[in-house]
Amino acid sequence: DQQVKQNSPSLSVQEGRISILNCDYTNSMFDYFLWYKKYPAEGPTFLISISSIKDKNEDGRFTVFLNKSAKHLSLHIVPSQPGDSAVYFCAAANSGGYQKVTFGIGTKLQVIP
Amino acid sequence: DAGVIQSPRHEVTEMGQEVTLRCKPISGHNSLFWYRQTMMRGLELLIYFNNNVPIDDSGMPEDRFSAKMPNASFSTLKIQPSEPRDSAVYFCASSPTDRAGNTIYFGEGSWLTVV
Numbered sequence: 001d002q003q004v005k006q007n008s009p010s011l012s013v014q015e016g017r018i019s020i021l022n023c024d025y026t027n028s029m030f031d032y033f034l035w036y037k038k039y040p041a042e043g044p045t046f047l048i049s050i051s052s053i054k055d056k057n058e059d060g061r062f063t064v065f066l067n068k069s070a071k072h073l074s075l076h077i078v079p080s081q082p083g084d085s086a087v088y089f090c091a092a093a094n095s096g097g098y099q100k101v102t103f104g105i106g107t108k109l110q111v112i113p
Numbered sequence: 114d115a116g117v118i119q120s121p122r123h124e125v126t127e128m129g130q131e132v133t134l135r136c137k138p139i140s141g142h143n144s145l146f147w148y149r150q151t152m153m154r155g156l157e158l159l160i161y162f163n164n165n166v167p168i169d170d171s172g173m174p175e176d177r178f179s180a181k182m183p184n185a186s187f188s189t190l191k192i193q194p195s196e197p198r199d200s201a202v203y204f205c206a207s208s209p210t211d212r213a214g215n216t217i218y219f220g221e222g223s224w225l226t227v228v
Binding site for chain 2: 041042043046089091095098100102103105106
């Protein structure tokens with residue numbers, strides 16, 4: 001049973017526009033959420049995170065929004081650039097526990113020049 | 114600074130053969146993880162070590178899979194005997210501490226194909 005769900009396997013966006021990647025989770029114990037980015041033939045790399053005490057965290061062109069009541073988070077990329085084309089993994093953890101991070105299956109983003 | 118180093122990068126083997134994947138974590142990191150990536154299940158945690166001790170192996174699929182960490186700078190994931198359904202990308206990762214929220218650093222992965 002997938003505790004972290006990324007229901008969109010792929011997304012295409014025009015360069016300069018906003019990319020919105022969505023993620024839902026089912027485990028109420030999760031209180032820390034992360035996004036990782038993965039290029040082909042490389043390992044995932046950390047992108048941005050958010051704690052459940054916040055509802056928004058921004059880092060340059062990347063913003064993560066958290067809606068705890070809906071158990072939903074989203075990653076916004078504005079403006080999207082061709083170099084953002086990658087697979088994005090949503091992940092969640094319980095900050096009171098050890099580093100057991102649960103990942104979604106990923107969303108492949110393609111930014112079209 | 115060197116990242117997480119995995120070998121081999123690619124492995125093609127016949128069903129029934131033993132496969133050993135190797136990992137060198139980032140120096141100073143005391144947490145090590147083995148993940149498997151498939152299209153259907155995404156990134157699954159197989160096993161987690163802290164200070165060389167296996168803490169959680171609940172993700173290991175079955176007895177054919179085993180992992181060891183004999184010292185702080187080396188870990189292996191072994192599949193014996195291998196089956197075609199084991200074909201996936203296997204990632205080793207490490208983290209500075211065992212607390213959730215610390216960044217996990219991934220290696221480039223070992224692409225395994227079992228024919």
